[in-house]
Amino acid sequence: MRFIPHTADDVRAMLAAVGVDDVSDLFRDVPAALRASGTLNLPTGVPEAEVRAALEALAARNVGASQLSFIGAGAYPHFVPAVVDGILQRAEFYSAYTPYQPEVSQGTLQAIFEFQTLVAMLFDLEVANASMYDGASATAEAVLMALRLQPERHRVIVARSVHPEYRQVAQTYLQGAGDIELIEAPFGEDGRLDLAWLGAQADGATAAVVVGYPNFFGVIEDLRAVRAALRDSGAMLVTTTAEALALAIVQAPGSLGADIAVGEGQSLGVPLSYGGPGVGLFATRTRHVRSMPGRLVGEAADEAGRRGYVLTLATREQHIRRERATSNICTNHGLMALAVTVYLSLLGKSGLRRLAALNLERAHCARRRLCGGARWRPRFSGPFFNEFVITGSGAGAALEQAQRAGVLAGVSLARWYPELEDALLLAVTEVHTPAAIDRLIEVLGT
Amino acid sequence: MRFIPHTADDVRAMLAAVGVDDVSDLFRDVPAALRASGTLNLPTGVPEAEVRAALEALAARNVGASQLSFIGAGAYPHFVPAVVDGILQRAEFYSAYTPYQPEVSQGTLQAIFEFQTLVAMLFDLEVANASMYDGASATAEAVLMALRLQPERHRVIVARSVHPEYRQVAQTYLQGAGDIELIEAPFGEDGRLDLAWLGAQADGATAAVVVGYPNFFGVIEDLRAVRAALRDSGAMLVTTTAEALALAIVQAPGSLGADIAVGEGQSLGVPLSYGGPGVGLFATRTRHVRSMPGRLVGEAADEAGRRGYVLTLATREQHIRRERATSNICTNHGLMALAVTVYLSLLGKSGLRRLAALNLERAHCARRRLCGGARWRPRFSGPFFNEFVITGSGAGAALEQAQRAGVLAGVSLARWYPELEDALLLAVTEVHTPAAIDRLIEVLGT
């Protein structure tokens, strides 16, 4: 086997050193009864060319990968500069693990330190961790952290306009986590959180209110107003962002009063890859840092005073604190955090802003054109970034028809929101050229 | 521009340091008359996404790249393990240049030293250089070297069965190189060099005889007999190999008496890439080393006795010897030499042999099946490796018909050999699965 270097001579010499006659003797401690049925009923191994051919054949059957698509809903098609993957392919990065030995892991550590800085800046919060799995588990962890910080509170309000899968994951994470009441907050005609409802419901037992920013409908919540509505209750404000690029052009949650801001980083340099791996972002205020889940990298120095970086505040983590850890997370999404770091370094201060502006412009243009006739109208009146909902009778059928014409014209909201039966959610980004938008108009009609 | 780091402030500060007011002042030495027309009439620059889209659109129009193809004729489809390109993508390799400073170029130098060793072993000769451009120019350089070694001789015999483009390039290289008579040796019904003709023609004025090994028809020459036929003349025997994989299973030219063996290394780990870059291989005997063209790497040591590698015997080269250099070559095909080195390391002693056997077997099976009926028969009776010629009336039309059916079933020899009007040259390698061969039989008939 090409990955295994042992020659027959090697095996002989090593067995002799160990003092056994045969490889099977190494498994002496395994009861014979168990070993009897160990044999694997799988095909035998194949040369690399066959591996590649098999995978190419499978990839070719994913016809959706090459079609014009306006599907967003938590995973966004963006152009990724070649530099990002060029760096990810550095074996020194991808074949290392958690930097337990900082002196030979400064590459990973410095990059994570840069990632933490970028994420903190993006959210305008003080501190960010070295990554979570995805936006969904980051949201769940934020809820758990808010509960941990306020053990006397037992209610959590999650906006119904938060990504449905994020809500599902939060629900799963809360199973068994004590007597927690999870309630959903309705949205209004503008697609934003119903503030009146919130004002009435948020109370002294409410640990956190979770809102999407932008929310699942692409609508940008009025965080200042949400924050105001929570003032009396003292509940923590948690924002969750599936389209992180939005934060390059809309006010940051940190500056509008969020206590914890989380999100999904896939938009920032990570391919769609059928939904994973992306990377979960997690930021909060310094005073909460010891309650944060996940890994943290901090600055350090050696005896000569040379600057370096180390894993730090590990006493929060499972490998030290075990059942009292702030989270069970161990392996995280470090390589995708690196992708985000490279991407944001390349796009930079002005490039990221320009890109966001381009998304904004294209999406607004697309909605305006789609809704220029009688066929479609905007479902929500709230401000949006690069994703929006339109409604019109027979939306589901229209979607299928577009599909047959080779265009994936978004997703129908009906599968998650029975009350939004005739609504389609579309994302328009910089990958959608004016010609692509023309084609969208053509297949969906106006 | 994303590749150029200069900010407006930088430019200002640097101009001030230089002592000029404006960038255009830097070009003061360029006469105004010339500068007037310097402006470029090209489109302005575009973002990376547009570059990629444009190139993807062009690549998509090369439909030949994805078709089942049996075209060989000097460029061979072989499977390249992912490791090869993984190493070529190491920026430390591809973004370095000629290792003039060996202390910070040991990677390139040691790899070339390994390449030289591998090539020498492959040809079973004593010494190989650090690469030529391609098999064609390597052949031309071999002829020039043979002439240089024997200044009193002025005839060169090239087998007509040598790759036509290699012959063309040799001809070009010889233009103006003195009064050299270049004559072509005919081939017999077995596809091999006509030995009787050779025995009669090779004389004391003949500096070299160049034969393909395998030759352009895929036929393996009888080098021992060629060598014997040359004995009296004292002419040098030069072999040229377009399909280097053959040498993993047929006797090496060095052991059969070749003085200089050259070839094309594309088969050994380099993609087709519309014919370039490949890499020229060049090997000879130690006693001729100071007449060799091209770069050489040799072993050296530092003061502490540590082993290292350096460019050596540079006094043969243009940058030292100028008009008296053994060749004008400067930039060579180092990165492709690295590809060959990685490829041969991975395939290794037994893997390369197995691969060659697989090629042999598949090609022989294909010819046998094609010639199993009345439609086709082998054109030549000589032994062959993975390429062969079949003949049958209306071969050209058959080829076009196969093309219309989506199969590139080889090339017609008529374009190079009017006397072989109804002959097709086909290459069958490990990439051709039994199903692919079935398909070939189906479209060409039997």
Added chain:
Amino acid sequence: MRGSKQAGLLLDEPLIFERSRPGRMGCDLPAESDVVRECLPAELVREPIDGFPEVSEPEVVRHFLRLSQWNLGTATTFYPLGSCTMKYNPLVDEAVARLPGFANLHPLAPDEYAQGALQLMWELQDMLAEISGMDAVSLQPAAGAQGELAGMKMIRAYHRDRGDPRSVVLIPASAHGTNPASAALTGYRVQQIEGSQLGLVEADAVRRAMDERVAALMITNPNTLGLFEREIAQVAEAVHARGGLVYFDGANLNALMGVVKPGHAGADVLQFNLHKTFSTPHGGGGPGAGPIAVKAALAPYLPGPRLKREGNLLRWSDMPARTIGRVRSFHGNFGVLVRAYAYIKALGSDGLAQATAMAVLNANYLRVRLQHTYQLAYPGLCMHECVFSDKPFEPYGVKTLDIAKRLLDHGFYAPTIYFPLVVSGALMIEPTETESKETLDQFIAAMEAIAREARETPDVVRAAPTRTPVGRLDEARAARRPVLRWQPRTEAGASGGER
């Protein structure tokens, strides 16, 4: 003569923020038009983010290439990090995971348009079921710990549905930290099971601890000492006898393939760590993938949606009635699944069995070669890893940490240290099957040299590493006064990151 090139030149590199210059750009995009103002209410619009890098493309490339050169990885050197199975990551897996048909596929693409992905996942589920001897698999969990969490939630749901909610999970002292953490996150009280003299879980001890409050036993096999839990069948019986379930931590499956199937040894729930056993890259911390497998009785609780076959098509189901729900958005770490699938296909039944055999041979070879120099925590054959302690060096004041740091000077990554907790000063060495005998011999020589140094010149060991780009970093001070990010200069000369 073999030259030593181990000292060399690494290039210095500041933080990317410190490379920043106002107005420099790493991409060329059209300047923003006025449309922004028409699209968004002014009070929502943010300024370009202060402090974000302004660097050119060549600088970005140089920055990250230089950082990469400060890392050791399993691709460049022996990386015997115990419990992490740092085997070789095949380059072809990197190539196929990047095929546009995978990389550009949207997770909500209609199932009909994603049949290749679904087929791959379907087959991978089957492969994993076969390897583990379990009945059903979900590929959704993002890592081992998330697999554990899903497993715990399933166990909880299972007991609840039987009207028998339970409150305790038994966990051996040697277990990985994620086990107690995952149990606690599900509301369970963790009760520790002490190991035997031999480092093993005894059926008797489990029998004693078992009662109707115990929901499950979490057991790792081979355990983190690298030892096979010989009484696994009896242990499982003891758990099952009192209505409990057996959670089998599958992180160490690299020692079992083709030898034992956990499903035949009493496991009810098991997570895989694809980034260990199936060779997907560790990425400097991740991503991994932690599929979860169960016996039939627990299948209804698996995270949803589930894959189902409808005629010729594969499809995602609706949420099954009794599922615990989702643990991750979309379908898990698909890109990691592609690599694991390619790896299993490449090795096949013979290759996987060979991998296990050679991994265990390598570990035992290291064990016997080092056991006279270092103190073996537990005697006898080991499986895929072996654990030593720093006891012999106590008289010289040399600790496990020092030994680990000195290994770095030899160009090796260090073993896992101070874990498992049950061994004081543990050095946990997992060589994996992709290392050659020569490499192991070089490592042994380094370990022996360090032992000699520890006795003869202990200061040298305590001062290590000296050949790395930075010396030993003061972690205690870093934790006392944490600097967790760079700060944009607020006034001239002051910078948080630079101090």
Added chain:
Amino acid sequence: MRGSKQAGLLLDEPLIFERSRPGRMGCDLPAESDVVRECLPAELVREPIDGFPEVSEPEVVRHFLRLSQWNLGTATTFYPLGSCTMKYNPLVDEAVARLPGFANLHPLAPDEYAQGALQLMWELQDMLAEISGMDAVSLQPAAGAQGELAGMKMIRAYHRDRGDPRSVVLIPASAHGTNPASAALTGYRVQQIEGSQLGLVEADAVRRAMDERVAALMITNPNTLGLFEREIAQVAEAVHARGGLVYFDGANLNALMGVVKPGHAGADVLQFNLHKTFSTPHGGGGPGAGPIAVKAALAPYLPGPRLKREGNLLRWSDMPARTIGRVRSFHGNFGVLVRAYAYIKALGSDGLAQATAMAVLNANYLRVRLQHTYQLAYPGLCMHECVFSDKPFEPYGVKTLDIAKRLLDHGFYAPTIYFPLVVSGALMIEPTETESKETLDQFIAAMEAIAREARETPDVVRAAPTRTPVGRLDEARAARRPVLRWQPRTEAGASGGER
């Protein structure tokens, strides 16, 4: 505080042959069947090649990764190698050159099936013609030197066809070695033209040298001293007046884009070095590409076949009647052409002009900042590069070679040294436009530090480099007793490569 991480760990690595162990395999292929014996006569069959490596895939990867780490490249550091234009190589160019539609295309695929490739080449020919102000372009030559060779052969054919064969080519003393070598290979006698006090070719000197035996003048502009040949128009006139042709070495075009078109300055024939001006990677020695451009009168002689348009299709012509023929098999280094095309598209007219402007600004900045420390070979403005000599350090016994080696210790590659030959102890520095002012400032600081050392502690400079994986290697000894390959052990213990 900025830490210096410049000392670090590089990993030792033997020759791949020294890693070899009988029976080890880096690929899995079916064992050979008996068919071989049926397919080939026994006397033709070779044994598996003795001495070929036997290593596993992980070892191959580790081997070459470690080798790569011993290299500096322009991607990792400043690489001011004069005359080589070591600019940044965009990663997107690497990506697009690997698109299957390019990488898998056979050079003899029918033209109809290769229209994308032909379109790219067609457009690239036009782009190059526009940039150079020439009339026709062939992309066939594999490198600059092969372009020169093609050019010389064309000049020869041109004169021959006019019944006026000529025998001499004039070449300035500062020319690159490939110029005289290419002329000599074409049978020309090389006659050297001395430069002026200012390092320039004077029209008067050319006029004096010109007669009817002179086939051509080869001129490099800017020349290898980095100076613009101000009399280029008059020089060309002088050559043309006596029936000669002007060969323009285009290797230094990076100084001219958007400023001057050589075709407007009298060039008749010109080669491009795409691996310099148009940023295709240098590959540790190549491959490059050296397209050749001509004025209309010489177009019939261009290497063939030529691209032609037939309706909507592009096709390869038959061999044109007066062509010099082929210089390379197939269509040249297509993979390199793809990268150059992508680069020109990315920069466009504005970007190319900016590249030239900033390349020249960078060179002049270095010139003025270093001219008081090192001795400038020729005063005044330079173009894309500048040349210094080691004269100021003669009293201290420090030579250009020492300075170059000491630069390596600072983490920089060295400039081109001892070339051009007309400057004694030349240090030829070409920064290119992709370097930032900060990098130049760091380089200047290093050069100044070395100058100080040369005066104060010259031994330190002479002992350099000390921070590289090997110290200064004994090149003289290596050339005296050349070991040009590893040898398989013939008897136990003896190995040619290891001595």
